[in-house]
Amino acid sequence: MSSDDPSAALDDAARERVVRLHAGEPTLRERTAILSWRAEDPAHEAAFQAAERLWLDLGAVRAAADAPAAPVTPPARRRAPRRATLAACAAGLAAVLGLGLSFQPAGGWGVAFADVRTAPGEQRSIMLGDGTVVHLNGATALDYRFEGGRRSVTLLSGEAVFAVAHDASRPFTVAAADTRVRVVGTVFQVSRAGDRVSLEVLEGLVLAGAGDADTAALRPGQGRAWAGRRGSRVVPVRIEEATAWRRGRLIYRNASLQAVADDLARLSGDRVWVLGAVAKRQRVTAVFDNRAPDRVFAHLEDTLPVEVTQPLPGLVIIR
Template identity: 30%
Template sequence: MNKVTPLISKEQIQEQACEWISRIDRGLEDRERNQLQLWIKQSDNHQSSLFEMAALWDDLSVMHELSGLFPLAEKSNADAQQSRVFLSRPFMATAASFALLCSIMFMWMQWQPQSDIPQQVQAQSQVHETSVGEQKTIALGDGSLIALNTNSAVEVNLGDKVRSIKILSGEAHFEVAPDANRPFVVAAGQNKVTAIGTAFNVQLLENKRFELLVTEGKVLVSEINQSMPDDIHKLKTDDFSALGTIMVSGDTAVFDGFFSEPMIRLSLDQVQRNLSWQQGMLVFQGESLEYAIAEMNRYTAKQFVLKDEVIKARRVAGYFKVGDTEGLLHALQNNFAIEHEVVGDVIYLNAAQSH
């Protein structure tokens, strides 16, 4: 079994450094001092981030503690004192709360949704799209919401008898407002998904295939040409057997006119992880590095290419802001000793050569 290596971004390291600074300020126990030394030895980035945060903390007791633990802190101590000449009194007065604010700011920045206030759509028929790296939330005139992921497009037609959506490309999540007189139908590939008071996610794949994840309620999946009764919202579950396949909250499957892969039931945590893109995040929990790189490539114009076959199968865990090219390169260097070379819009990744 391949070992799962956690990918630690620069922001995560800085957040951890903030937590250590806070502990140092209130006084370290012997056990904590040993843990700090181990954390420092794990990476040079840990040490540099710790000193950087300590300088901003602006407390001589913290720098004194660090100088006793690590010789390099003496230089940081001198740099910190020199920087104090340029610090205003208001800044110094608020420095004591820096670690707490630092942690909160990192978490807030990482988990902010990429979309602004939903763009309301009243028009009968309209195409909505996002560019690479862009995400957008659209409020339809009926009260439904569509969250578009990167490089995606949908065609919306709010008719008198049916609300029709067609996935043209990419990925979208739908929160459907109830309307007994107008079914909400999403066409994707060779199938259509009819909402029955629900929320669900659709990602269009290659060769007219698509992946469906139901996040609330239930949906009916049928072939694109399957006719539907006008009173579909009045039907009971047993009545749907002749029309298609019923999927409920937590169910996910890939379709190609029929099931191309078995239906899977996901836990709540797995569902939330699959939808983390709505918060502008990508979460990996043991997937291959090749898969992780392919996901990152969806969100940036610059494309990553893994040149070494041996590193493709390495399994990773961690979370990143979508499109955070610098953060990913930092994590790959820090965790895998993977170097990169930029050629135009392509970033080639290679295992570092031992000297």
């Protein structure tokens, strides 16, 4: 399933220019073209700054990791004045906070402080207070709140299957980006990567949409996808393939390379960018072991006209 998203296209265009600027040796003509593109529209500049900020932050992390350890020196005999000690501590704390506030984990700080989260490659099942069972894929984070007559979950990132406990008096809702899923008691899967959301219904009836005008009813074996507030039509889905991750497999049948990249990000914990028109046109039909993301990257490079590189820790580029 797919849905065109102008904001995603803008982000990709900005990322391509950041990679061209920082990962190679751009010519004067290329630099001028990048500056012209940034000046065309404030949205271009905002997208470029966001992509460049991530690039520079990841570079700072690598520089910190590669820096040699400071030599150990014996303590001075004289005790430093308390004011100087406090000043040094404050400076160190400011440096740490400066990096921390600039460098955000994938999905933002909301993911880091989520009620429930899994590590990349980890799978876990939990039971909520109402008896609903949630099966979480890797790199998944969610918040939940049950109060009064409401049961609500916010999927911050990742992928999860919800087996909702039936309670007609308290509808169960899942929010993922701009999409809202509403049920009483059923089983469905929701995945989120940024503002891209997909839904597959395994059992029961689900109402889902990005706004009242977009809401549609989905039955078992049906699914939809959204990019921001732009939703696709309801389409048939193969449930066994969509939920294959729970059995240790990734199954793709003519899937977009971006869909594969989203899964690889959940497995590896890296940000995975698909850049360039050639890479975006590629489709994948294959079965992989989801415990070996490196093999999936290698397979993509061996079988498709794309190159996989890791210019910085935590960032993989397919182009």
